[in-house]
Amino acid sequence: MRKRSLIPILYVAFLMLPIYWLVSMSFKTTNEILSGFSLFPQTFTLENYAVIFTTPTWYWGYLNSIFYVSLNTVISVSVALPAAYAFSRYRFLGDKQLFFWLLTNRMAPAAVFALPFFQLYSSVGLFDTHIAVALAHCLFNIPLAVWILEGFMGGVPKELDETAYVDGYSFPRFFVTIFLPTIKAGVGVAAFFCFMFSWVELLLAKTLTAVEAKPIAAEMTKTASSAGYELGLLAAAGTLTIIPGAIVIYFVRNYIAKGFALGRV
């Protein structure tokens, strides 16, 4: 037993190494980084973080990302809820085909859609707005949310619905007061996944924004290429982008294993 638990420990250590390096570099001065190798920051500095929190393009980039990701999560989960209910409870014309078509959008390479998306959102006048990125990310997040929620809803016996009708509940009341609390773990997991995939995606987010809604991760690419090579600043920004993920994952920690199985265990 002792020997076996070594494997997960080694694996976690391997996962933490590059993250440690990023965090440690964010506390170093550019001078120290370029002058040679050091395992720990020799001259511990918060300068890099200070730059980010005082430069509007940086902190707005951060806020922009959080804003469109939250918007996307709310939209995706709220439209996916009734749809997942329909898929898990009813048979209707074209249901299987529709479900499969939804999933195919999860398979589309984002690179295929980058240019057409730019044209589409420019032509409807939404270019460089938060809502444009939030809507664009619906392309892959809605199918995923429907898939997850359908899995969780499938685990709820149909008798629950029937009993509620016999007791005289109207559908909306049943859905909100009885059904939703039953699958709240599923809703949490679906929201987590929407947040995650919207947060990490950059190709579309970058294509659809210029100034007003520009995500922090896009700001980083600019720094890497234009302002010389400010590795410390880059590392600090990178470190900051890990924090929201770490926070949301804390909320779903008890459902995380089941959640990744999309409710199908």
Added chain:
Amino acid sequence: MKTENAKAWFFVLPVLLLVAFNALVPIMTVVNYSVQETFGNNVFFWQGLDWFEQILRSDRFHAALGRQFLFTFLILIIEVPLGIIIALSMPKKGIWVPVCLVLMALPMLIPWNVVGAMWNIFTLPKIGLLGYLMNDVLGIAYDMTQNPLAAWITIIVMDVWHWTSLVVLLAYAGLVSIPDAYYQAAKIDGASPWKVFRYIQLPKLKTVLTIAILLRFMDSFNIYTEVFVLTGGGPGNSTTLLSIDLVKIALGQFDLGPAAAMSLIYFAITLLVSWLFYTLMTKDDAK
């Protein structure tokens, strides 16, 4: 038993509208470009299927496609067994389990270009931890900007770092759902650890592994940002995977026709292989 209900369409309507807006209009734009030639100024000429023919015959496309399949193949044969092994060796209960799961999920929540940048910083010779260890401590010449093999190993290790946890978490979820009674029965029968894995654990893992393999296939086949940020497709074209090549043609050279034809072929391959995987892996369920 599900009930027949045509009104269910109203439930799916919002989803349908939103996804259709995002999927149909752009895909029609791509189809439109793929059969036309343009010299700018919104003037288009009918080109028929010429672009498709050109792409399907071009060596450049074959090379990128080959690299893409090699990448995805390596990812699947490394990450899936590794993920299962790690999940098997994890304890079922205990205070460390949630901590472990959260730490394992962390790489997946990092924006993809940050993943690329992070690995760039990590592998830089002289400055990066890995670059320093390899070159200055172990004395192995390692520079992924110069050596194609080093670049390939780096992108594979980066993806293993990034996504193996997905397999671990899925497999772990499948494993904890196996009742203890199964293991007790196996113990009484004197089953070997391999037999326990083969006849008790693996069958239970089938559903979750189907999901894991499908997701890993789709995402590794469509990978763009991480590899682009880390290597830029280089050195030379050695790590120019399909998406990177596509973006080079579409936005770099602005060859919209060939890029659009390539997009459609690309999408078709993804769909076809996903469908094949799915049918093969769920074949027994249908019986």
